[in-house]
Amino acid sequence: MYRTKTCGELRAADAEQTVTLAGWVHKNRRMGGMTFVDIRDRYGLTQLVFNRETHADLCDKANTLGREYVIRVTGRVKNRQNPNEYLPTGAIEVIVTELDLLNPADTPPFTIEDDTDGGEELRMKYRYLDLRRKVVRENLELRHRMTMEVRRYLDQQGFMEVETPMLISSTPEGARDFVVPSRMNPGQFYALPQSPQTFKQLLMVSGFDRYFQIVKCFRDEDLRADRQPEFTQIDCEMSFVEQDDVLNLFEGMSKHLFYTLRGMEITEPFPRITWHEAMKDYGSDKPDMRFGMKLVELTNLLRGQGFPVFDTATYIGGICAKGAAGYTRRQIDALTDFVKRPQIGAKGLVYARIEADGTVRSSIDKFLPQAVLQQMKETLAAQTGDLLLILSGENTTKTRKQLSELRLEMGNQLGLRNKDTFACLWITDFPLLEWNEQDQRYYAMHHPFTSPKPEDIYLLDTRPEEVRANAYDMVINGVEIGGGSIRIHDSALQNKMFRLLGFTQEQAQAQFGFLMNAFKYGAPPHGGLAYGLDRWASLFAGLDSIRDCIAFPKNNSGRDVMIDAPSAIEPSQLNELNLSVTHHAH
Amino acid sequence: MYRTKTCGELRAADAEQTVTLAGWVHKNRRMGGMTFVDIRDRYGLTQLVFNRETHADLCDKANTLGREYVIRVTGRVKNRQNPNEYLPTGAIEVIVTELDLLNPADTPPFTIEDDTDGGEELRMKYRYLDLRRKVVRENLELRHRMTMEVRRYLDQQGFMEVETPMLISSTPEGARDFVVPSRMNPGQFYALPQSPQTFKQLLMVSGFDRYFQIVKCFRDEDLRADRQPEFTQIDCEMSFVEQDDVLNLFEGMSKHLFYTLRGMEITEPFPRITWHEAMKDYGSDKPDMRFGMKLVELTNLLRGQGFPVFDTATYIGGICAKGAAGYTRRQIDALTDFVKRPQIGAKGLVYARIEADGTVRSSIDKFLPQAVLQQMKETLAAQTGDLLLILSGENTTKTRKQLSELRLEMGNQLGLRNKDTFACLWITDFPLLEWNEQDQRYYAMHHPFTSPKPEDIYLLDTRPEEVRANAYDMVINGVEIGGGSIRIHDSALQNKMFRLLGFTQEQAQAQFGFLMNAFKYGAPPHGGLAYGLDRWASLFAGLDSIRDCIAFPKNNSGRDVMIDAPSAIEPSQLNELNLSVTHHAH
Secondary structure, eight states, X not given: OOOSSOTTOOOGGGTTOEEEEEEEEEEEEEETTEEEEEXXXXXXXXXXXXXXXXXHHHHHHHXXXXXTOEEEEEEEEXXXXXXXXXXXXXXXXXXXEEEEEEEOOOOOSSOOSTTOSOOHHHHHHTXXXXXXXXXXXXXXXXXXXXXXXXXXXXXXXXXXXXXXXXXBOOOOSSSOOOEEEOSSSTTOEEEOOSOSHHHHHHHHHTTXXXXXXXXXXXXXXXXXXXXXXXXXXEEEEEESOOHHHHHHHHHHHHHHHHHXXXXXXXXSOOOEEEHHHHHHHHSSSSOOTTSOOOOEEOHHHHTTSSOHHHHTOSEEEEEEETTOTTOOHHHHHHHHHHHHSTTTOOSOOEEEEEOTTSOEEETTXXXXXXXXXXXXXXXXXXXTTOEEEEEEESOHHHHHHHHHHHHHHXXXXXXXXXXXXXXXXXXXXXXXXXXXXXXXXXXXXXXXTBOBOGGGGGGTTTOGGGOBBSEEEEXXXXXXXXXXXXXXXXXXXXXXXXXXXTOOHHHHHHHHHHHHHHHTTTOOOEEEEEEEHHHHHHHHHTOSSGGGGSSSOOOTTSOBTTXXXXXXXXXXXXXXXXXXXXXXXX | OOOSSOTTOOOGGGTTOEEEEEEEEEEEEEETTEEEEEEEXXXXXXXXXXXXXXXXXXXXXXXXXXXXXXXXXXXXXEEOSSOOTTSTTTTEEEEEEEXXXXXXXXXXXXXXXXXXXXXXXXXXXXXXXXXXXXXXXXXXXXXXXXXXXXXXXXXXXXXXXXXXXXXXOOOOSSSOOOEEEOSSSTTOEEEOOSXXXXXXXXXXXXXXXXXXXXXXXXXXXXXXXXXXXXXXXXXXXXXXXXXXXXXXXXXXXXXXXXXXXXXOOOOSOOOEEEXXXXXXXXXXXXXOTTSOOOOEEOHHHHTTSSOHXXXXXXXXXEEEETTOTTOOHHHHHXXXXXHHSTTTOOSOOEEEEEOTTSXXXXXXXXXXXXXXXXXXXHHTTOOTTOEEEEEEESOHXXXXXXXXXXXXXXXXXXXXXXXXXXXXXXXXXXXXXXXXXXXXXXXXXXXXXXXXXXXXXXXXXXXXXXXXXXXXXXXXXXXXXXXXXXXXXXXXXXXXXXXXXXXXXXXXXXXXXXHHHHHTTTOXXXXXXXXXXXXXXXXXXXXSSGXXXXXXXXXXXXXXXXXXXXXXXXXXXXXXXXXXXXXXXX
C-alpha cells in the first residue's frame, strides 16, 4: 500500500496515529539535528520530521532528497509545538520512521510555487510541471466542479446529454473548418465541427425535446490573444419554447453556478437590454455593467456652438467619470493618447471638470458658454469633482465604440472592475443581418438558422437590415459568455433566409440539405444557446486568459509546444491518404 | 406558451384541468362522430378527442392532420370510460377545444414505431426520424443516465474530469491515426487521439492523483461490424496505486452502474482469473461466464488410442453440453459445418452422447473402448442426457479458440446467453508482449507503457514472451468492456521496453520524448483503465450492435450517410492547406 492518508488531511485529532503518506518533496531544510521535509500531493502539504538522534540513517537519506523527488514515508503523527495557522495540516507533523524513494527527479526548470519564477514559454513547454502548481491546478478543479454542476442542473431540468459526431462535413459558411482526410474515401474529407448546431437542431426534429452537450469544437482561425483552435462549449437546445423560456431556464442555471461555485446568491433577475439600447448606452453589445458611466449623447447640445470638430460631427457623446476631476494634465494626455491609438482611432478627446463651485471648466471653454456647459453637466448628471470625457465623430457606431473603450479604461483606472464582483445581463433583439461592404452581401449576425422576430418578418424584403432577430447573448463583466437564438422551424422562411444570404438553391441544398429535408418531416419550434466553457471558467477563476483553465492549451500559432504538435508525418501516411504536400514550413 | 404539460404526464388525478399540449401526430382515426388523435412527445403519448357534435370545425381540421404533423392543442382532461392499461396516460383523454398546426410533415419514409418497417439503410439516411422511435431514444436516454452515474461515482471518489487535447501529434505505433493538416504550419499535421493515454500519464506526473474523462477517441481502421471510426471512452487514471486498488475501485463503479441503471444489486466480488486460466478453461481472454461448459483437456486420455486425428494432435479438448444428447444427426452436422467454417477453421468434430444407461456412444466408437469413454465422461463431469463435443489440433491456442467458438454457439443454442443476465469478471496477468511473425518483432499486448510484474522483470532479457504484465481487462458476457494496466513509472525500465519493442533511441525520443522527459521530473507509481462506453451502453441496453446507442453512427465504410460525410472540399480549401489530392474516389 502506497498511503493510508493524503498529504492534506491530517489534523490535531489524528495525533499519535501511525500513517503512511506518498507524494513529492516540496521543501527540504535542516535545522539543528533535524531535517524537515514538506511532502506535497494534490490535497495539500504535510511537514515530515527526521530526527538525527533517533534515526541517523533515515536523516542522512532525507538529506539527499531533492525537490520533486517522489517518496513514501511511514511515521507517527505528533501535534506541533508551534502550529502553522496558514496550513490546513499545520497543527501536526509526522515523525518519520520509514522512508522509501519511489522516484528521483531532475531539478525542475522553474519553482513549483504559486508565484513561480518560470516564464510563460517555459511553463508551457513543461506544462506537466506547471500543472503541479496549486494556483493552476485549482483552476482545473473549478472547471471540473463547473461541468459537474452544469450537468447536475440540466439533468434535473430534463435535459439529455447526447454526443454528436466529431467527423462531419465541411461547411464553407463562417469560420474555417479543420478537415480530416479520409483514407477509405480517397480525395474526400471530414471536417471537425465548429459547433454541433445542425445536429442539435436535428435532435429537436427527432423529438429529443431538451438536449445538452459539453463538447469540443474547432475553428481554424488566425488566433488572437484569447482564442484556441479547439475550445469547449456548453451546447443546449429546447423544443416548444419561446425566447423567455430559454432565458429563464439558463438564468436559473447561471445562478445555480454562481451559488455552487462562488458562493454568491443572486436573487435579482438579470437585466435584459436590447442590442440597440446596449449600443446607445454603452457603445458595446457586451457592456461591463459592474459600473454605470453610461454614454450620454450630446450631439444636439454641442453641435453648432462654433467648435469645428463638433460642428461637423454626426455624433457627440460623453461619459462622466465620478470623482476624477483631479486628473492631472499628464493623465488626461495619456487618455488622449489611449483613444488615438490605431486600435481605437479617435481623433482627439475633449474633457471638462466640475469645479468645487459647480462651474464647468472644459478644454474647449472658448467655444462653449458656461450655460451650455451647465446643460451638459445636467445631462450627464455630473457633480462637483467629476470629470467629463467627450468624443465625437462622423460615424455614430464607431464613435460609440471609441467611447466604450474609454469607458472601460476609466473603469479600470477608477477601480470599478473588481474581479470578485459579477454583473450578468442578457442582450436581446440583435439585428438579424449584417451588411458586408467588401463582399457586397448580407451575413447572418448569429447564423443562418436564427429566427427573425415575427413582427419584423414583413421587413425582410424591403429593409432587411432593420429586421431584429430572436437572438440573445449572456454577458458577464463585459465578456460574452454565451449566446443563442430561437431557430427558424419553417422551411419556407429558411429558404428565404438562404436567398437573402446569397446562397443559390443548389448551394443551400449542398450545404444544409439534410437539415432542410429534416424540417419537412415535422420540425417543432425550438431554440437554444451555447456557452463558452473556457471563458466562463476563466471568469469564475478570475483569470485574464482562458489558457490557465485549459490543461494543455495551444499557443498563438496553434502549437502545442509541450508535445511539439503539429508536426510532419511519414511519407507513407501521406501516401495512404492520397495526398501530397505542395508547400512546406521552413 | 406552447404547452402546460408534456404528452406523458397526465393521470386520472388531472381530470377536469384545462391543459395545453404540443407534439407530433402519432395516429389519427375516426370513429362515429369523433376523431381520435394520439399526440406524441419524448415523454409519452396522450389521446386527444375531437367531437363533431360540439366542435365541427375543429373536427374537420383534425381530420386533415397527417402522421408526424406538429400541433399544439388546448382542451380539458377527462377520465376515459375504458382506460388503456398499457399506456401511462391511459386513464385520461383530452377533449380538444383549440388546435394549432405548428408545422405540417411529409409522410415519413418508414413508420415511427418500435417495430418499424424501415430497413437499416433507410433508417440511417433518415436517422433524425429513426431517433423518434421510442426504442432508439431509450438507448440514448440510458447512455445519458450512464454517463451521469459514472461522473457522479467518480466525482465522489475524488476523481477530476480533465479535458485533454484533440489536436495532438501522430504516433505511428499501433492503429492508424486520423490526421488534420495545419494551415498555419504548412506541411505539418495534427493527429486525433486514439486515446488520451500519454496525457493522462502526464496528469499523474502533474500530481492530479485521480483523473477521468468521458472522451471521443479516433481510429482509422478498416471497419469491422462493430467498430466506429470515432468512439467514446471512459478514461481513468490513478496515482499511488497497485493493481488491486484499481480493480476494487472500478468494480465498485461497475456495481454502482448495475444498481442504478439496471436495478441489479451485485454483492459478490467479480471473479478474477488469470489470462492463462481463461485461455485454458475458455479458449478466450473474454469468456462469457453466464454459463459454465468449460474446456476440458483430453489430450493424455485420447491420444494414442489409434484414432489417427487424435494421435497426431498436440491438443485435444472437449466441452459438455448439458442435456443436448438428443441432438439429431442433422443438428450435429450443422455444428460440424460451423466449426469447419474458414473463420473458425477446425478440421472436424467428434461427439459423444451419454445414454440413459450411462454408456457413452461416440462418433469414433471403434477407436475408443468404453473404459476410455467412461473416463472421458468422468473428466467432463458428464451425465445422462449430455452431449460431448471434442476438437483437436496441432496448435493448442488455435484449437482452444475453435472450442471457444463452439462453446459460445452451444451457449446460444441451449439458451444460456440471456441478455438480461450479466456475468462480470476480471482477466489479469496478461502476457506483456506478443511476438509478431510477420514483422519479426515483439509488440506490446496492451501498450508500451504497461508495467511488467516486478517478479517477472528478470525474464525480460532472456524469455520476454513469458513476462506477465500488470494488465487487466473487465469482461461482461463475453465482451471486453474495458481494460488497463499499472504503468511503468521508471524511465530506465521504460527505455528497456522501447528497446524490446524495436524502437531506436531516436524513434522513442521522437514519439514519446515528452513523456519520457516528464518522467525525469518525479513520476508517481500510477495505473488506470479505459472503458468503451459505446459497448457498455449497448450491453446494458441489450443491443446486438453499438450503433443503436450512438445518436449519429457511421456505416461500415466510415460514412455518415445522413449528412453525406466525408465529401470533397473546395480547391481553395486544399490550397490554403498546401495540399493536393493524388487520387480521387470514383
